[in-house]
Amino acid sequence: MNFIIWIVVGGIIGWLASLVMKTDAEQGMILNIVVGIVGALLGGWLLAPLFGTGTINQNDFSLGSMLVSFLGAIVLLMVVNLVRRGRTR
Template sequence: MSFIIWIVVGGILGWLASLVMRTDAQQGLFLNVVVGIIGALLGGWLLSPLFGAGTINADDFSLMSLLVSFLGAVVLLAIVNLIFRGRVR
């Protein structure tokens, strides 16, 4: 069941992060899910120790874990934009 939650919540978080970073027109449903899940992993690695919360990948489903996962997805999109476009939007 947690795999389905990863996909659904990861897709929503990836979509919200793509709206914030203004890359929504370039991404489809699949990339939103990938950005959400990988962003949650990145958030767990970078941001989780700072906030003292888990991520959606660690089966910690709380408001703080959603925030950490969302911020990880935004950081991931910023890194991708920096690498491929030379600037962060």
């Protein structure tokens, strides 16, 4: 059951991050899920120690973990935009 929640929450976080970074038209549902989950991994590695919380990948579905996962997804999209276009949006 946690796997399904993880996929759904990862998809929502990836979708929200793509809306913020204005890449939603370029991404589909599967890529939004991937961005949400990989962004949560990145957020857990970079941001979780700063905020003192976990991420959705650690089965921590608190508000702090959602924020860290969301910020990680935004950082991931910024890096992808920088590599693909030579600039962030």
